[in-house]
Amino acid sequence: MTGLAVRYSRAQLKIQEMAFVIVAIMIFFFIAGIFMLNLWSSGLKKDVEMQRIEKSSEIALKIADSPELGWASSTGICENCIDLDKAFSLKERIALGSNYKDFWGTDIGSIRIQLLYPRKSGECTISNYPECKTITLFNKTEDFHYVGSYVALCRHDEKKGGYFRCELGKIEVSARGIE
Amino acid sequence: MKRYLFRQKTSKYASMKSKIDDGSKELNKHMKRRNIISARGQEEIAGFVAIVLIVSVIIIIFIGASLNNKSYDRKNLLLTHYIQSLGQVTTECASYGSSYRDVADLIRDCHNGRRCSSGENSCFVLNSTLDAIVNDTLTYGINHSRKGYIFLAAYKYGVQEERILAKSFGNCSGEYSKAEMTFADLPGIITFSVQECY
Numbered sequence: 001m002t003g004l005a006v007r008y009s010r011a012q013l014k015i016q017e018m019a020f021v022i023v024a025i026m027i028f029f030f031i032a033g034i035f036m037l038n039l040w041s042s043g044l045k046k047d048v049e050m051q052r053i054e055k056s057s058e059i060a061l062k063i064a065d066s067p068e069l070g071w072a073s074s075t076g077i078c079e080n081c082i083d084l085d086k087a088f089s090l091k092e093r094i095a096l097g098s099n100y101k102d103f104w105g106t107d108i109g110s111i112r113i114q115l116l117y118p119r120k121s122g123e124c125t126i127s128n129y130p131e132c133k134t135i136t137l138f139n140k141t142e143d144f145h146y147v148g149s150y151v152a153l154c155r156h157d158e159k160k161g162g163y164f165r166c167e168l169g170k171i172e173v174s175a176r177g178i179e
Numbered sequence: 180m181k182r183y184l185f186r187q188k189t190s191k192y193a194s195m196k197s198k199i200d201d202g203s204k205e206l207n208k209h210m211k212r213r214n215i216i217s218a219r220g221q222e223e224i225a226g227f228v229a230i231v232l233i234v235s236v237i238i239i240i241f242i243g244a245s246l247n248n249k250s251y252d253r254k255n256l257l258l259t260h261y262i263q264s265l266g267q268v269t270t271e272c273a274s275y276g277s278s279y280r281d282v283a284d285l286i287r288d289c290h291n292g293r294r295c296s297s298g299e300n301s302c303f304v305l306n307s308t309l310d311a312i313v314n315d316t317l318t319y320g321i322n323h324s325r326k327g328y329i330f331l332a333a334y335k336y337g338v339q340e341e342r343i344l345a346k347s348f349g350n351c352s353g354e355y356s357k358a359e360m361t362f363a364d365l366p367g368i369i370t371f372s373v374q375e376c377y
Contacts, residue, residue: 032237054256061260080263116316117268150260150316152267163279165269168316 056147060173063104063111064151071154071166082171084155087113088129091137101138109174110139112146115153117168130155141174148172255375258358262373265312266360272304273297282308286332286371287364290343302344309346319349327351329374336367343369351376 063069064082068090071081094100104111113135124132153169156162266283272295273279280288280295285308288294288301295301309330319325327349334341351374359372 032241035241050255057257057260078267080260081267117312119315149257150264152264154267160273163269165279166267166281168264168268168312 053147056173057149059175060147060149060171061151063108063173064149064171066104068100068103071152078152078154078166080150081152081154081166082113082169084113084130084135084153084167087135087137087153088124091124091135092126094138101140105175107175109141109144110136110146112136112139112172113151113153113169114172115167115169116150130157144174146172146174255356255358258356258373258375259360261316262358262360262371265373266362266371268308268312270304270308271295272299272301282312283360283362283369283371286343286369287362289332290334290341290364290369305344306346309344313348317348321350325349325375325377326353327376329376330372331374332369332371334364334367334369339367344371349376353377 061080064080069082069087071078071083071086090100102108115133120131120133122128122132122134124130124135148170151169151171152166154164154166157165266281268282269279270282270285271279272285272288274288274293274296280301282305285301285305289305293301295304313328313330317325317328319327327347329348329351330344330346331342332344334343353376355374355376357372357374359370361368361370363369
């Protein structure tokens with residue numbers, strides 16, 4: 001009887017040992033799974049964010065390349081270049097009541113062009129143009145988030161005998177569906 | 180007497196024999212126990228090796244997954260537009276009369292050793308213009324999502340490669356994305372690139 005009891009308790013100990021190992025392995029795999037899932041989802045989030053930015057900047061560039069804003073010099077059509085004089089005159093026309101607000105689609109809430117280099121400030125008006133920072137073509141709503149892309153802002157500069165000058169800027173668009 | 184002595188001797192031998200038998204039995208028992216212990220030890224070692232193998236395989240999978248997730252040299256459309264627009268920016272360097280050179284032209288001039296009409300070195304103007312543009316248009320630093328930027332310009336002709344410009348802003352040691360623009364400088368090409376570090 002004593003021998004049987006000893007053998008029985010040893011078997012119990014073995015089963016207990018195995019159970020502990022199985023539980024430990026399960027916990028390890030569970031933690032590892034959570035870690036993997038976290039890694040995978042963070043990568044996915046990054047990809048989605050990247051695609052959203054790329055899509056939004058494509059929309060902004062499509063607007064920038066439209067004939068109403070695009071820059072064409074004697075040397076040819078410039079990619080990602082906005083004619084700042086055209087943009088300013090378009091802003092003035094829209095302000096006078098032209099129906100350009102829905103020209104790029106009803107989903108577009110607002111379009112603005114910002115000069116980044118050289119550093120200037122203020123909204124462009126007839127009195128301060130071109131020594132200003134922002135040209136807001138129209139702003140239908142403040143509800144949407146702005147996204148944009150870098151562009152070259154080109155114009156004819158009357159100084160130093162007159163020449164074509166390009167500066168670095170950004171076109172920003174807010175639209176329904178862009179968050 | 181002789182018989183008595185003989186009996187004593189045989190009983191002595193008998194007791195010795197029984198002792199030897201007992202000893203060999205003990206030895207056998209000991210050997211068996213040792214065999215059982217060594218078998219159990221082997222099992223434990225095999226289990227340990229299996230666990231080590233499983234853990235190492237999992238670690239390798241983790242490392243592979245995390246390295247794959249880093250996506251070095253990722254293409255960045257926004258950065259591509261930035262470098263393309265930067266190449267178009269007009270600088271203060273004039274040459275050929277009243278024609279002001281843009282950044283791309285200035286890189287070309289710097290490579291060919293041309294000077295601005297004001298007498299300034301085109302490489303010097305290129306450096307100062309790039310400094311001013313980066314300071315006004317990009318935000319970077321330890322507390323920002325972008326840790327730094329590296330601008331490179333290189334002339335390539337066949338296997339020959341010559342560095343024209345290399346400028347670093349902030350800290351670039353981790354993950355990064357890259358964008359570049361290429362333009363002609365006959366007979367070769369110039370590649371102007373920017374690296375955004377996270």
